[in-house]
Amino acid sequence: MYIAVVPVSKLDSFSIDWWDPKNVVKRRGYQRKPDDRRVKSIAKYFEKKTSLMPVAGLVNVRESGKLKYNNKKKELVIPDGVNIWVVDMQHRLKGLVKAREDGLVKDDFLFPVVITEGMDQVREAAQFYIINTKSKKMDVALTRRLLIENDLIKDISDAKPWEIEAVQITIDMNQSSALRENPWHDAIRRPNEEKRNPHVATEKSFVSSLRQLLIAGKYKQPHQVAKRLANFWSAIRENVPEAFDDPRRYMIQKTSGMFAFNFFIAPLFFSKYEDKEFAKRLAGLKRLKADFWKRSNKRGARRFGTGIGGYSNLAQFVQKHLG
DNA sequence: TCGACATAAACTTCAGGGTT
DNA sequence: AACCCTGAAGTTTATGTCGA
Known part of the structure; x- marks a missing residue:
C-alpha cells in the first residue's frame, strides 16, 4: 500500500468501474454514475483560492507487481497500460478535473491518494461498500x-x-x-x-x-x-x-x-x-x-x-x- | 425543488425485580 | 434500603417520501 500525491493533470487517466444497466452481458461494475450536481459543486468549491482537499482518495491497481518505486526520484512509477481504479473519490476526482478545466486550479495542484495493489474487482467493491456504509455523518x-x-x-x-x-x-x-x-x-x-x-x-x-x-x-x-x-x-x-x-x-x-x-x-x-x-x-x-x-x-x-x-x-x- | 409530514434509528429514562 | 441490571417505553434526531 502506498500513499502519494498526484497532480491534477494526471487524474484524467484513472478508471472508474461503472455499473452499466444496459450492458448486463459485459462484466458489471459497482460504481454509480457520478452525480453532476455534486461534481459541479466540488468544482465550484475551488473558486475560492484557499480551498484545500486534504482527505485522500482510494485507488487500486488490480495487477500485482506492476508498481515500481524509484528511490532516487522518490516517485512511484505506474507503467502505461496499467489501469488505476478509483475506489473511493470519484466525485472529488471529477470535481477537481472540472475545476482544472475551468482554470480554477493549476496543473500541478496535488491530490492525495492511497494506492493499494492486487485487489481484484470484487474485493475492491467490498472495500467501496465498507467505506460507504461504515462511515457515519459526524455532528458538526x-x-x-x-x-x-x-x-x-x-x-x-x-x-x-x-x-x-x-x-x-x-x-x-x-x-x-x-x-x-x-x-x-x-x-x-x-x-x-x-x-x-x-x-x-x-x-x-x-x-x-x-x-x-x-x-x-x-x-x-x-x-x-x-x-x-x-x-x-x-x-x-x-x-x-x-x-x-x-x-x-x-x-x-x-x-x-x-x-x-x-x-x-x-x-x-x-x-x-x-x-x-x-x-x-x-x-x-x-x-x-x-x-x-x-x-x-x-x-x-x-x-x-x-x-x-x-x-x-x-x-x-x-x-x-x-x- | 422544497417543506410538511411520516417513519426509522438512536438515545434516554423508567420500572420492576433480583442481589447485596 | 441501596444498588445494579435489563427490557420496555418514551423522547429526540436523522432520513425518506410525497405532493404542491
Missing part, C-alpha cells in the same frame, strides 16, 4: 458554532442565514446575564458540553425550533429577538410556574413545548403584540393548568405526539385556549 454543530462566533460563517457553504441568527439568539438565551431570568438560562447544553443537571435541551434542537421565527428574515437583530424571546418565555412561566419548577417532569420545556411555542406561537406573538402584553395574552394557559403539561398525563400535551405535525397540533390547541 460544535464546528459550526465556533465559526459563527468568529464571524467565519461565510466559509460554510451550507449554513442557512437564519441559522446564524438562531445560534446567536440561543447563546443569548442560555448565557447572557441580562436575560438570566428567562426559563432557558443555563438550561441549554452547548455542543460537546458535558451534560449537567440543569440542561433540558440541546443547542441543536433549540436552534431548529427558531426556524419559523427567523426564516422570513424580518428580524435583523439577534440580541433584540433574544430579549423578546426571553420576555415571551418569562410570560409563559408566569402563567404556569409549576410546569417550570421541575422541567423534566413537564413537556413545556421539552421538544414538544419548545417547538409549539418557539416555532408556531412566537412568530404570531412577535408580530401581533408588544412584549408587555405577552403575559396577559397568555393568560389562557392558567385554564389549561400545569397538569396539561405533565409528562405522565397521557391526555395532556403528550397526546399530540412528536414530529413537527404533532407540535403544530399542540400549538393550535394551545392557541384555542388563549382565545
